[in-house]
Amino acid sequence: xxxxxxxxxxxxxxxxxxxxxxxxxxxxxxxxxxxxxxxxxxxxxxxxxxxxxxxxxxxxxxxxxxxxxxxxxxxxxxxxxxxxxxxxxxxxxxxxxxxxxxxxxxxxxxxxxxxxxxxxxxxxxxxxxxxxxxxxxxxxxxxxxxxxxxxxxxxxxxxxxxxxxxxxxxxxxxxxxxxxxxxxxxxxxxxxxxxxxxxxxxxxxxxxxxxxxxxxxxxxxxxxxxxxxxxxxxxxxxxxxxxxxxxxxxxxxxxxxxxxxxxxxxxxxxxxxxxxxxxxxxxxxxxxxxxxxxxxxxxxxxxxxxxxxxxxxxxxxxxxxxxxxxxxxxxxxxxxxxxxxxxxxxxxxxxxxxxxxxxxxxxxxxxxxxxxxxxxxxxxxxxxxxxxxxxxxxxxxxxxxxxxxxxx
Numbered sequence: 001x002x003x004x005x006x007x008x009x010x011x012x013x014x015x016x017x018x019x020x021x022x023x024x025x026x027x028x029x030x031x032x033x034x035x036x037x038x039x040x041x042x043x044x045x046x047x048x049x050x051x052x053x054x055x056x057x058x059x060x061x062x063x064x065x066x067x068x069x070x071x072x073x074x075x076x077x078x079x080x081x082x083x084x085x086x087x088x089x090x091x092x093x094x095x096x097x098x099x100x101x102x103x104x105x106x107x108x109x110x111x112x113x114x115x116x117x118x119x120x121x122x123x124x125x126x127x128x129x130x131x132x133x134x135x136x137x138x139x140x141x142x143x144x145x146x147x148x149x150x151x152x153x154x155x156x157x158x159x160x161x162x163x164x165x166x167x168x169x170x171x172x173x174x175x176x177x178x179x180x181x182x183x184x185x186x187x188x189x190x191x192x193x194x195x196x197x198x199x200x201x202x203x204x205x206x207x208x209x210x211x212x213x214x215x216x217x218x219x220x221x222x223x224x225x226x227x228x229x230x231x232x233x234x235x236x237x238x239x240x241x242x243x244x245x246x247x248x249x250x251x252x253x254x255x256x257x258x259x260x261x262x263x264x265x266x267x268x269x270x271x272x273x274x275x276x277x278x279x280x281x282x283x284x285x286x287x288x289x290x291x292x293x294x295x296x297x298x299x300x301x302x303x304x305x306x307x308x309x310x311x312x313x314x315x316x317x318x319x320x321x322x323x324x325x326x327x328x329x330x331x332x333x334x335x336x337x338x339x340x341x342x343x344x345x346x347x348x349x350x351x352x353x354x355x356x357x358x359x360x361x362x363x364x365x366x367x368x369x370x371x372x373x374x375x376x377x378x379x380x381x382x383x384x385x386x387x388x389x390x391x392x393x394x395x396x397x398x399x400x401x402x403x404x405x406x407x408x
């Protein structure tokens with residue numbers, strides 16, 4: 001469903017709120033005749049040069065949700081862009097890929113024209129920082145106003161993310177486990193406003209709050225302040241996290257900078273597979289430790305001799321290997337005792353290298369090693385090995401590889 005809602009420019013926040021209550025009630029009548037779902041996933045999207053973030057996010061979302069989970073959710077996308085060419089192209093592309101979801105009401109596309117916003121420059125490059133987060137707040141106020149009656153819960157994500165497999169089931173489990181304790185906000189990511197879960201009944205109040213202070217603070221600050229106003233003083237983080245940004249996301253510098261430190265050349269996306277004998281949590285797969293985004297592998301209760309091995313499709317001359325474990329926020333969940341080895345001459349099925357050379361030991365859960373040319377010649381395997389039993393959770397954030405051609 002694509003709704004183009006038009007109404008005049010309003011500079012007063014209260015006028016914006018009044019108009020939106022009228023507009024959304026007018027257009028939501030038909031929408032709310034559909035079956036109410038358990039969860040609405042809300043996304044706002046704008047055009048990005050050379051990026052297809054929204055399409056990739058929708059692909060990840062529907063791939064991560066089982067058929068049964070898809071019946072429990074409504075995906076609501078606000079196309080928050082005034083460029084008619086981008087709008088037309090995006091709507092046509094989404095309609096061609098997800099026609100069945102649109103026809104059944106599982107996917108809703110909405111758009112508010114530029115006249116719906118406080119007067120600012122049309123070109124985003126000309127916007128001040130305050131104007132940019134003002135627009136973002138207004139975008140999300142509209143998104144939440146529209147989502148109020150669609151479902152019982154509302155999940156806010158962004159248009160440049162990966163979703164963990166079966167995320168709906170994991171969220172439902174966390175919600176059930178919270179009963180009978182009251183909550184306002186559950187957080188399934190520790191990045192900005194990504195992965196925030198609300199009760200849909202709170203959305204009208206939150207939308208009004210965003211409109212009232214749309215020029216004052218960025219969205220993530222307003223959301224956290226709203227939480228405290230409704231008497232939830234402390235954050236409730238639900239681990240393992242289920243949503244994570246792609247590497248190109250410019251707001252979050254930690255992973256991007258670590259991937260490109262010590263030079264302009266980032267790690268190589270060498271085709272390969274990941275094998276492990278560590279426990280699987282059912283949320284983050286081992287392959288996610290070998291990707292150039294903010295995903296990770298989540299496991300627990302590892303034992304001496306456990307391993308995670310990356311096997312590249314073709315032998316490669318390596319010049320650098322970087323392994324990161326643990327949370328970038330608080331340093332928890334590191335591999336306390338482990339080592340990294342490079343291997344050669346894979347055999348068998350599944351394949352495994354027949355010989356290995358020790359590259360180095362982890363120090364506080366991390367290793368970043370430049371490799372001698374003789375050691376890095378025609379490498380097929382990079383193995384992270386556990387050197388001591390370790391109870392509790394373990395997060396393997398990434399295994400990054402640099403080919404010799406990149407650094408020479």
